[in-house]
Amino acid sequence: MLVKTKNRKCILKIETIKWDKGAVKIIDQTKLPQKLIYVRCVTVKQVWDAIRILKVRGAPAIGAAAALGVVLGISKKRFSSFNDLRKEVDKLVKYLASARPTAVNLFWALERMKSVVLKNKLDDIKEITQKLIAEASAIIDEDKRTCRKMAQNAQVLIKKNDRILTYCNAGILATVDYGTALGCIYRANELKKNVKVYSCETRPLLQGARLTCWELNKKGVDVTLICDSMAGYLMQQKKIDKIFIGADRIAANGDAANKIGSYSVSVLANFHKIPFYVAAPLSTFDVSLKDGNQIPIEQRSKSEVSELFFKRSITAKGVDVYNPAFDVVPAKLISGIVTEAGVITPPFPKKIARLFKS
Amino acid sequence: MLVKTKNRKCILKIETIKWDKGAVKIIDQTKLPQKLIYVRCVTVKQVWDAIRILKVRGAPAIGAAAALGVVLGISKKRFSSFNDLRKEVDKLVKYLASARPTAVNLFWALERMKSVVLKNKLDDIKEITQKLIAEASAIIDEDKRTCRKMAQNAQVLIKKNDRILTYCNAGILATVDYGTALGCIYRANELKKNVKVYSCETRPLLQGARLTCWELNKKGVDVTLICDSMAGYLMQQKKIDKIFIGADRIAANGDAANKIGSYSVSVLANFHKIPFYVAAPLSTFDVSLKDGNQIPIEQRSKSEVSELFFKRSITAKGVDVYNPAFDVVPAKLISGIVTEAGVITPPFPKKIARLFKS
Numbered sequence: 001m002l003v004k005t006k007n008r009k010c011i012l013k014i015e016t017i018k019w020d021k022g023a024v025k026i027i028d029q030t031k032l033p034q035k036l037i038y039v040r041c042v043t044v045k046q047v048w049d050a051i052r053i054l055k056v057r058g059a060p061a062i063g064a065a066a067a068l069g070v071v072l073g074i075s076k077k078r079f080s081s082f083n084d085l086r087k088e089v090d091k092l093v094k095y096l097a098s099a100r101p102t103a104v105n106l107f108w109a110l111e112r113m114k115s116v117v118l119k120n121k122l123d124d125i126k127e128i129t130q131k132l133i134a135e136a137s138a139i140i141d142e143d144k145r146t147c148r149k150m151a152q153n154a155q156v157l158i159k160k161n162d163r164i165l166t167y168c169n170a171g172i173l174a175t176v177d178y179g180t181a182l183g184c185i186y187r188a189n190e191l192k193k194n195v196k197v198y199s200c201e202t203r204p205l206l207q208g209a210r211l212t213c214w215e216l217n218k219k220g221v222d223v224t225l226i227c228d229s230m231a232g233y234l235m236q237q238k239k240i241d242k243i244f245i246g247a248d249r250i251a252a253n254g255d256a257a258n259k260i261g262s263y264s265v266s267v268l269a270n271f272h273k274i275p276f277y278v279a280a281p282l283s284t285f286d287v288s289l290k291d292g293n294q295i296p297i298e299q300r301s302k303s304e305v306s307e308l309f310f311k312r313s314i315t316a317k318g319v320d321v322y323n324p325a326f327d328v329v330p331a332k333l334i335s336g337i338v339t340e341a342g343v344i345t346p347p348f349p350k351k352i353a354r355l356f357k358s
Numbered sequence: 359m360l361v362k363t364k365n366r367k368c369i370l371k372i373e374t375i376k377w378d379k380g381a382v383k384i385i386d387q388t389k390l391p392q393k394l395i396y397v398r399c400v401t402v403k404q405v406w407d408a409i410r411i412l413k414v415r416g417a418p419a420i421g422a423a424a425a426l427g428v429v430l431g432i433s434k435k436r437f438s439s440f441n442d443l444r445k446e447v448d449k450l451v452k453y454l455a456s457a458r459p460t461a462v463n464l465f466w467a468l469e470r471m472k473s474v475v476l477k478n479k480l481d482d483i484k485e486i487t488q489k490l491i492a493e494a495s496a497i498i499d500e501d502k503r504t505c506r507k508m509a510q511n512a513q514v515l516i517k518k519n520d521r522i523l524t525y526c527n528a529g530i531l532a533t534v535d536y537g538t539a540l541g542c543i544y545r546a547n548e549l550k551k552n553v554k555v556y557s558c559e560t561r562p563l564l565q566g567a568r569l570t571c572w573e574l575n576k577k578g579v580d581v582t583l584i585c586d587s588m589a590g591y592l593m594q595q596k597k598i599d600k601i602f603i604g605a606d607r608i609a610a611n612g613d614a615a616n617k618i619g620s621y622s623v624s625v626l627a628n629f630h631k632i633p634f635y636v637a638a639p640l641s642t643f644d645v646s647l648k649d650g651n652q653i654p655i656e657q658r659s660k661s662e663v664s665e666l667f668f669k670r671s672i673t674a675k676g677v678d679v680y681n682p683a684f685d686v687v688p689a690k691l692i693s694g695i696v697t698e699a700g701v702i703t704p705p706f707p708k709k710i711a712r713l714f715k716s
Contacts, residue, residue: 200587201561201663202587203559203561203585203586203587204585209664224679225663225679226663226679227562227586227618227619227663228561228585228586228619229560229561229587229618229619229622230618230682230685231622232621232622232625232685233618233619233621233622233682233685236621236685260585260587260588261586261587261588261590263590263591263594264587264589264590264591264622267590267626267629268622268625268626270629271625271629305559305583305584305585306583308666324588327588327590327591327594
C-alpha cells in the first residue's frame, strides 16, 4: 500500500520506520523530496532491497529496519523445534547483514536479535518469538530515547545564532525519530537558539539536498542548500561556526566513518579552526576495530555518479567512474563525539574504552 | 546553422571558437557531452548570451569570444566619423564586459580592442576596422600559442605515471585550443608520460563531468570521474600526486580565483602535502588587484544548485540556496603558477611584478 502525501502539506509527524500490521513500514526516501511515500515491506527480500537501494538509510534506521526484518521473517513461518527457529534467525541475520557493509548499527541490531534466541534457548518457541518481537521493539524505542538524550547532551556545544554546517542526512530520516546530528539542531531550535543550518547537497545521492533540507524545512529550521564544493569557501568567509555530522561506524580510537565527503569537510574545518562534532549513539561504535583503516568502505554503482540521481548521463560514454560511498574522519580532526552517555572529547581511546568495558 | 555530430564519433578537431563568415561560431557547451553542436552567433546579443549562460566559458575562451563580438558589432554598421566608430566600440565593450564579472580575460580582450581604436585615431575608418579584425585574430592566435607554451613549460612538473587531479574545465573548451591545465596534461600525454587524470565533476554546472571528461576521453587520456566530495578521500588514500587547475583571475600576490570548489581542493592538497599548480596565461593576471579579496565573485542563479543541470528539483520548495560561482585559492596554497613565460614559484609577488613591469 502506498500512501502519497502532497509535498507542500505540513508534515507534523515523519515516521521513518515502524512495524505496521505484519509489515515493515518505511518512507521510501528515494522518492523525497518530490513525494512522501510510505511503503509496506511484506517480505524480507523487500526489506533487504529497501536497505540496499537506500529507500531506508542512515545507520540507526537500517539497524531498526533489519531488526524488524527478522521479526517479519519469523512471522511468516512455523517452527517445530528450537533448532529450526535458530537456523532461520541465523539465516535471516546473515541475509540482512549482507545488504550494506559500512554502518555497524545494522550488524549490532542483528546481533541483538540473534542473542535473544541464544539466551532463551530453554523457553518454548512461542516465547522466544515474543521476545524477538520485544527486542526489535526495544531497539526502536531505545533509538528514540537515545536521539533525544544526544540532542540534549549536545546543547553545551551549541550557542545562540550558531551557523552550523551539516553533511548528508543524520536526521529524523536516518533514525527512527529525531535524528543524531540534526536532533542536536532540532533541540537547539526548540530552545530558541535560532541556529542557521547550511546543508551540503551530498553527491552522489543528494541526501543533503533531498532529505536534510526537506526535513529541516518541514520542522521550521532555517536551512540553506549548498554544493559540497562550497563548504570550504563558506568556512573561509567565516559563515560557519561549527560542523555537526552523524556517523556510520566509529572505531575504538574515535575514527568515524561517514558519508563520502565527510573527511574533506573535517580537513577543511581543521584548516579553518572550526569545531567538528560527530553525533552518534553508542550502537554506532565498533570497539573491535582499532582504527578507521579497518572499517570496510562500501563501493557502489558507478552509475550513481555518472547518471546523477535521475538516470540521465552527465558524462561521456567510456569515462571511468569511482564511487566509494564512505570515508573516515580521523579522530585527530574530531572536536567531540556526542553520544547518549555525554559528549566525549579528545583524546578519545581511553574514554571510549571506559564506555564499553564490560 | 546547427551542426550536429554523433557523440560516439571520434572528434579529431574540437573548435571551441572561431570567426566563420560573418559570425562567431562556438561549440554550445551546455549541450555537451550528449551533443556536439556548433552554434553561429550572428548578433552581439547572441554572443553576450552565449557567454552569460556558459555556452562558451573558460577565461581565455570568453576573452576571444568577446573580441570577436566586437568585430561582429562593427561589421553590422557603417560609420561616418571616427567618433561614431569609437562610440560604437565603447558601447560594445561595455555591453560585452557585463556578461560575466570574474574572469579578467574578458576585460583584458575588450580593452585590447578599445586600445586599437584609440591608438589609431589618425587612420581612416576602414583601416581601423581592419585593425580591429586583426586584433581579434591576434588574440585568438596568441591564445593558441600561449597554451602550447604553457603546456611545454609545465613538463618539468609532470613525471611519468603521475596521477593528476583537475577541477572544472581548463581544457580545449576553455580556450581557443589545447587548454591551460589540461594543455599541460595533453603535452604530457604526447610525451608518453602515461598520466592518469581524476576529474572532479564540479557542481553545480558539472563542467568537470560534462566537459573535462569528454575532451580528455576524446583525446585518449585516461580519465576517471569523481564527485567533488571524493577529492579528500582520494588524497588520503594516496591516489593523487598533484593538482592542476586553471584560473579566472590572478591577483598581484598570486591569489587565484577559479571555479567554486577550487579553494577546498587547495586546502585538501595542502593538508596532504600534494603540489597544487595553477596554469594560466599572463592575460589572466590582474596586477591592479593587490590580492584575491578584491576579485569580484559572481553570484549565479539559485536554480543552478537546486535544479541540478536538468531542470529537475533536488530539494524541497522553500529551501534557500547559495550559489557563488568562484572562490579564491590563496597564494600560500599554490605550489606554482604555469604561464607562457615559465613556471612562477613562491614567493609570487616580486616575480609577478617583474613580469608586468612596463
